Amino acid sequence: MFEEIYSPVQKINLAPFNNLFVKRDDLIDPYISGNKWRKLKHILTKAKTENKTHLVTFGGAYSNHLVATAAAAARTGFTSTAFVRGEEVKNEMLLLCHLFGMKLIFVDRESYRDKNLLFEKHFSDDADAYFIDEGGASPEAIIGCAEIIDELTTTYDHVFCAAGTGTTAAGLLAGIQKHHLKTKLHIIPVLKGGSFIADEIANYVALSQHLQLHLDYHFGGYAKTTDKFISFIKDFIASTGLLVDPVYTAKMFFAIIDLQKQGVIKKEEKILAIHTGGLLGMFGMKDKF
Incomplete structure (x- = not known):
């Protein structure tokens, strides 16, 4: 990958x-900098072997992980979505995510705590979606x-x-x-x-x-x-x-x-x-x- x-x-x-x-x-x-590249390289390989095409992940409004995932997805043929913690905002980081084609879903902090529930609620019927935990933990x-x-x-x-x-x-x-x-x-x-x-x-x-x-x-x-x-x-x-x-x-x-x-x-x-x-x-x- x-x-x-x-x-x-x-x-x-x-x-x-x-x-x-x-x-x-x-x-x-x-953009896929430092430990973000280290974390994502094998994650994306696994997603590809499972025939997934849509990366879904999580982060705050200034998350380097979101930018890295968006950039990595764009370069390797995936689409991407991120659940963003907190109220809807615009900033430099989210601009980069948007330019790399990432869809952003803003969620309140309480809902954000249960990431698996968020994924199931929005993407349970999307066979192409691949869950990536916050920060790429895996x-x-x-x-x-x-x-x-x-x-x-x-x-x-x-x-x-x-x-x-x-x-x-x-x-x-x-x-x-x-x-x-x-x-x-x-x-x-x-x-x-x-x-x-x-x-x-x-x-x-x-x-x-x-x-x-x-x-x-x-x-x-x-x-x-x-x-x-x-x-x-x-x-x-x-x-x-x-x-x-x-x-x-x-x-x-x-x-x-x-x-x-x-x-x-x-x-x-x-x-x-x-x-x-x-x-x-x-x-x-x-x-x-």
Whole structure:
């Protein structure tokens, strides 16, 4: 379904680190970016093998997943529909979805909680429809995200990744275990009360001593921020030339720097940060900058 693409690993200069590298999954595609491409590639292959032609998924009004699904559908011959959480709005992300041919159905937040019911209500009589969970969470997505570890040509002391649902984290953990690495996997939940991420990971892969969750870098919750954090993002981008978003990747880099100050990781250790893309989501917080 998708052409195989291997994102580069680049070293970034950020004091005081000597060996800080970034897996640039954000460079995979401008619209099917980062872990979205990883998650969708095997999902769409499965949908095709089941002779489905209509992708149905879920997300918020600034969801990178919706844009990625719409773009992937358009490129691979599927039609697409998304249930969008909340009142009807227009923004840059939904414009892209519309241009890629995605039909949008806005639903109230209470109805949105039961995604299977929404799918059955609207598409039970559509034999071509294929259910894709919010964010692409699925066993197929785990396989795709595990391939990040498969692609690495060297080993690292630490791998860092921001997490919303835990799907990418589960894939990374599965890859580390598959290759019998000693690498520590540090997951930065971006939601307040992110300890549930461990349970989500455990739905797909056995937890192990490789995994460490750091729960104190959510800055108030998903899509929440502070003046201090916005200042950090501006300084980080200007000093490294690496664009990060305030919802996911910036929280990860803030955590890396803070954990080094705490002595959890050492500046000379070899560290890999997974840049999961999603930069278009910055439009949803443009007023903060």
